[in-house]
Amino acid sequence: MTPNRAGGVQRAVEVSRAVPRLARWLMCSALTLTTLTGCASTLSASKPSVPVVGREQVSATLWMQRAAEYRIASEQVYRLATERLATTIAAPGTAAIEQQSLSPSELSALPTAIIVDLDETVLDNSFYQARRALVGGEYDEASWQAWMQEASAPALPGAVEFLQAAARAGHKIFYVTNRECRRLEALPDDPCPARTATLRNLEALQLPNANAPDALSLRLERPEWASSDKTLRRAWIATSHRIVALVGDDLRDFVDRPVYEARRGELAERFGSRWFLLPNPIYGSWERAITAGACDPGMSAETCAAAATARRYAALEAEPAPSP
Numbered sequence: 001m002t003p004n005r006a007g008g009v010q011r012a013v014e015v016s017r018a019v020p021r022l023a024r025w026l027m028c029s030a031l032t033l034t035t036l037t038g039c040a041s042t043l044s045a046s047k048p049s050v051p052v053v054g055r056e057q058v059s060a061t062l063w064m065q066r067a068a069e070y071r072i073a074s075e076q077v078y079r080l081a082t083e084r085l086a087t088t089i090a091a092p093g094t095a096a097i098e099q100q101s102l103s104p105s106e107l108s109a110l111p112t113a114i115i116v117d118l119d120e121t122v123l124d125n126s127f128y129q130a131r132r133a134l135v136g137g138e139y140d141e142a143s144w145q146a147w148m149q150e151a152s153a154p155a156l157p158g159a160v161e162f163l164q165a166a167a168r169a170g171h172k173i174f175y176v177t178n179r180e181c182r183r184l185e186a187l188p189d190d191p192c193p194a195r196t197a198t199l200r201n202l203e204a205l206q207l208p209n210a211n212a213p214d215a216l217s218l219r220l221e222r223p224e225w226a227s228s229d230k231t232l233r234r235a236w237i238a239t240s241h242r243i244v245a246l247v248g249d250d251l252r253d254f255v256d257r258p259v260y261e262a263r264r265g266e267l268a269e270r271f272g273s274r275w276f277l278l279p280n281p282i283y284g285s286w287e288r289a290i291t292a293g294a295c296d297p298g299m300s301a302e303t304c305a306a307a308a309t310a311r312r313y314a315a316l317e318a319e320p321a322p323s324p
């Protein structure tokens, strides 16, 4: 998760007015046609309403929570990655483009490591998404910090089993997340409450070597780690370990997006071999590329949501590209 997601400046709207109106509409819908006339006149001044802000994420959140297909997709990715532990992951070479200038002998001298993202790769935050949708809100920093402090995100299907198998095979696990180190007023003595809570969450899930001093890296934990781009953190790990596999839900967990576009023919085959990608229909750099700049801090949550929705509609492609 990053704070500049679509509608990142949005605030939760008051739903105390909307919920009674919705309940009244549902009650009226259940009445007979005879009495419906009376209801219609009552409702004419107040249309049936469910939250508008956050509505864009409802279907995707439901897919993550309700679709067997999502669970199967996650299990499938991690089963493939586990099978690859003995084949491509065990082979000489590196998974990180930050490390490809090293010679075979330089690489083989390093201990091996696997880098995994956390949110929607290892940790399932769909409960947070559902809570935001139910109150007519989207991602914002305050609610996200509160969710992180609960440290109760479950693991995605297959993630724990893969990471434990990888650790047994001798690979060190590095957890590289864009959760941010920010001080919280409520926890003044903790310089990085997000790290403390995330570590608690990872340990509860029995994820291997999560509490090793350098295993977990957060955005802003060092001044040079201010970007959501993880290139510098991969490069930092690459100074001490041969990176044999990457797991993430966003292209930027593997390579910066422009680099991938420029080298797609060469890099695409890494997926399923040393790179393993989880589906994330809710958010990501793909979505920010569409909605970036749609909102400004002065907008109301509703206006921002409408502006982002307009961007999404404008990005729809209704015709196939002409053949070259």
Ligand SMILES: [Mg+2]
Residues within 6 Å of the ligand: 001, 117, 118, 119, 120, 121, 248, 249, 250
């Ligand atoms: Mg992620």
